[in-house]
Amino acid sequence: xxxxSDKIRMMKDTYxxxxxxxxxxxxxxxxAVLSDIHEGLNDRQYLQxxxxxxxxxxxxxxxxxxxxxxxxxxxxxxxxxxxxxxSGDEQILALVDDIRPLxxxxxxxxxxxxxxxxxxxxxxxxxxxxxxxxxxxDRNLYKGSMGIVYFxxxxxxxxxxxxxxxxxxxxxxxFFNADVSWYEHKHKPMARNxxxxxxxxxxxxxxxxxxxxLFQSSFQTYPDYAKSASYRPSIPSYFICEMSGIKNDHSVxxxxxxDLARMIDRGYTI
Numbered sequence: 001x002x003x004x005s006d007k008i009r010m011m012k013d014t015y016x017x018x019x020x021x022x023x024x025x026x027x028x029x030x031x032a033v034l035s036d037i038h039e040g041l042n043d044r045q046y047l048q049x050x051x052x053x054x055x056x057x058x059x060x061x062x063x064x065x066x067x068x069x070x071x072x073x074x075x076x077x078x079x080x081x082x083x084x085x086x087s088g089d090e091q092i093l094a095l096v097d098d099i100r101p102l103x104x105x106x107x108x109x110x111x112x113x114x115x116x117x118x119x120x121x122x123x124x125x126x127x128x129x130x131x132x133x134x135x136x137x138d139r140n141l142y143k144g145s146m147g148i149v150y151f152x153x154x155x156x157x158x159x160x161x162x163x164x165x166x167x168x169x170x171x172x173x174x175f176f177n178a179d180v181s182w183y184e185h186k187h188k189p190m191a192r193n194x195x196x197x198x199x200x201x202x203x204x205x206x207x208x209x210x211x212x213x214l215f216q217s218s219f220q221t222y223p224d225y226a227k228s229a230s231y232r233p234s235i236p237s238y239f240i241c242e243m244s245g246i247k248n249d250h251s252v253x254x255x256x257x258x259d260l261a262r263m264i265d266r267g268y269t270i
Contacts, residue, residue: 020109020149024060024245029153032240032257033162035066035184036218038116039098040084040091042071046236047098047219053261055105057270061240063107064147066184066216067114067164069095070128074119078225088120092128096135103136110143114164115185147182153245158252160241179252180212180241189217189237191254214239214254 032054037047054063070091073079086094102108117128133141147162161178165185173181177196192213197206217237226233240260242253255263264270 018143018146018148022062023152026060027245029243030061033064033066033182035216036068038071038220039095040071040086042219062109063102065111068116072116111141112143112147113145153243158243182214184216187218190215
């Protein structure tokens with residue numbers, strides 16, 4: 001039994017560095033994941049406008065910076081450095097400037113790694129996301145290759161897992177039993193709900209639970225490598241998840257940013 005317990009403990013320890021925790025005291029809490037920003041080959045104005053929109057949502061809306069926050073073309077990339085509007089160091093400094101308001105407002109929970117910046121690490125052992133976190137003022141914002149968010153809205157706890165370069169096999173990550181699984185990297189926005197069965201061990205009864213798979217878009221413009229490979233373009237966007245803080249209502253509703261903005265323009269109260 002001791003050997004098995006040690007093995008389970010070791011597995012548990014591998015997740016520790018990826019954890020983010022937060023609590024909001026409100027009837028609604030929100031989590032936005034800004035992934036695939038690709039600073040340097042993106043619409044920078046859209047990123048800046050997005051930051052201002054999230055600031056207006058207030059401190060009950062928390063934010064994670066997902067993978068591929070900078071474009072970081074290298075000699076091993078499919079991309080072309082001539083398409084980028086900024087060099088590697090300019091991309092880092094521009095991103096720090098653009099997301100700093102989220103850090104200063106207390107809304108930024110963490111930053112995770114993507115495959116574009118992984119190439120820089122493979123070539124030179126430089127962790128760009130760690131540099132960004134350090135320049136913001138808190139290197140602990142860097143959460144490594146994935147994100148795990150424990151989000152309390154009043155007494156309701158929601159679990160989010162955030163994965164960048166992920167398996168395309170449907171249900172591959174159901175073992176994690178998250179309320180929301182965020183899938184980045186593919187630039188194919190889609191929300192898919194699913195039913196998971198948990199078990200109330202006190203009442204000894206199955207408990208159906210609605211969960212969500214969210215597939216993110218990007219902030220990237222349409223690069224030449226995507227055109228030449230006939231990748232289907234998609235509208236730049238990101239998901240914002242609303243979570244209920246009302247007792248006995250453990251519901252999650254995802255919105256694309258422009259859909260939520262349109263609802264607010266039409267009178268939806270934030």
